[in-house]
Amino acid sequence: MTVKTRGIVLGQIPMRDQDKKLIILTQDMGLIEAIARKVNGARSSLSAAAEVLAYSDFCLYAGKSGYIVNTADLLENFYNLRMDLEKISLASYLCELTRFILPDRDNGGACLKLLLNSLWLLEHGKRSPALIKAVYELRLLSISGFAPDLSGCLGCGAEEELTFYPIDGSLFCEHCRGVMPPDRPQMKLPQPVFYAMRHICEAPDEKLFSFKLTPDSEKALGFVTEYFTLCQTGGKFKALDFYKTMLA
Template sequence: MKGAILLELRVKGLIVRETLLGETDKLLSVLTSEYGRIPVMAKGARSIRSRYMTSTQLMCYSELTIYKRGDRFWLREALPVETFYAIRLELDLYALVQYMFDVCCEVCPERHPDGAEDMLRLMLNTLYAVMTSKKTPQLIKAAFELKAAILSGFAPDLAQCADCGSPISENAETTLDLVGGILRCRQCSDRLAKTEMIFAKMSEKKSTAIRIVSPAVLSAMRYIENSSIKRFLSFNLADEFTKEFSSTCEAYICSQIERSFTTLEFWHEIQSRYSSEF
C-alpha cells in the first residue's frame, strides 16, 4: 500500500549535517556503521516542545529509531548517547568540527555503507580528542585529514621514492607529490624540479603541487598511516613542526578530493583572529 511503513530500524548514528526545513523540521544526515550516511527527516525536531530536540542536534551521537516510508527515512524516537557539549562552547573548536563533518560528507556518499564503520569510529575518536584537548586542534585536524584520506582510498605511498625505488630513510628530507600521493628522494626531486622549470618556461604553466616534507613530519605521517583508528593520535611531534604537518595534510586531502571548503576557510579566519589577539 502506498505510504505504508516498509522498515523500522534502531541504530546509533552521528549527526554530521542538518538542513532546516519550515519552522520546526530538520533533514538530518546521520553517519551509521551499518547503513553508511543516511538522510533522516525529523518532523518538529526544532520545536522547544520536541522530546528529541537535543538528540537531533548537529554533532550529537544518538540512538535513533527510524522507519522507512517510500524512499525516505523518518525519525520516530531519539536518545542522546554523547552530545560533545564542551565543543559547542568554543568557537574555534566548533568551527573545526564543522569542517571535519564537511570532509566526512565528501568522502562518505549517502547510502553507501562501505567503509562507514571505520569513518564513524574515526569521527567519534576525533571528537573525543577535540573535546578533551589531548592534542592541539592543529595536530588533531592534520591527523584526521590524513587518516580520513587513507580510509577513503587516498593513501599516499610513504615507503619509497616513486621514481628510483630507493627506500626513504627516517632522517632524509623528501618531497610529497600532493596529486600523485607519492614521495621522491631529494635527488629525484631536484632532477624533476629542473625538468619542470624548463617545461614551465616553455608552456607558461605552473609546476605540479609538491611539498617538502621534513623527517619529523614524514615520521608522523607514517605512524598515522600504519596505526589503528583507536591509536591514530598516539604520536608526538615537536611544536616547531606542527605548522608544516598541518599545512601538508590539509593540502594533501584537498588535492586528493579536488576541492576546498568554506568551513575550512572560516576556521583559518578564526585562527588568524585568535593569533592577532594573543
C-alpha cells in the same frame, strides 16, 4: 520497515512544518539522510538528537521516499565544544569534510569511530586542535581510499630528503625527483613529518594519536595534510575558511 542504528549528526537542513533533514554518519549504513518531524516544536522529543554533533541511537522508519526518525536516544552531544569558538569551528570542518567524502557501508564505521575519538580529544584538550585536524584529514582520506604512498621514494625506496607530490600522493628523493615535472605541486617533507604521516595512515585505532612532534613539525604536518586534502578532494570548505579566520 524499522531500522535501528547508531550515528552522529553531521548537518541539518530546515524544511517546512518545523521538520529538518538530518545528515547522519552511522556505524553500519554509512552516510544517510533522515527526516525528523516537527523537531522545532517546543515539545519535540527529537530536538536534542537533531542538533549537529549529537550522537544517538536512532530508530528509523525506512519508507519509499527515505528514512524518517521515529525515536532517538541521545548518547553524547559534545556540549563543551560549543563553548569554544575555535574548537567548534574545527569540529564543523571535520563534519563538512566527512560529508564531502561520503562514507559508505564499508567504511562508515571506521569513519564514525575516527570522528568520535577526534571530537572527544578536541573537547577535553588531550591533543592540540592543529594536530587533531592533521591526523583527521590524513586518516579519513586513508580510510576512504585516498592514502598516499608512504613506503619511501617511489624511485629507490629512500626515506631521507623527500619531496611530497600531493596530487599524486607520491614521494621522491632528491636523486629521483627529476622524473616529475618541475611545475608539479610539491613540498619538502622533513623526516619527522614523513614518519608521522606513515604512522597516521598505518597505526591501529587505539594508537593513532600516540606520537609527538615539535611545534615546527606539527605546523609542517598540518600544512601538508591540508594541502593533500584539498588536492585529493578538489573541494573548497567553508568551515575550513572560517576555522582559519579564528587562528588569524
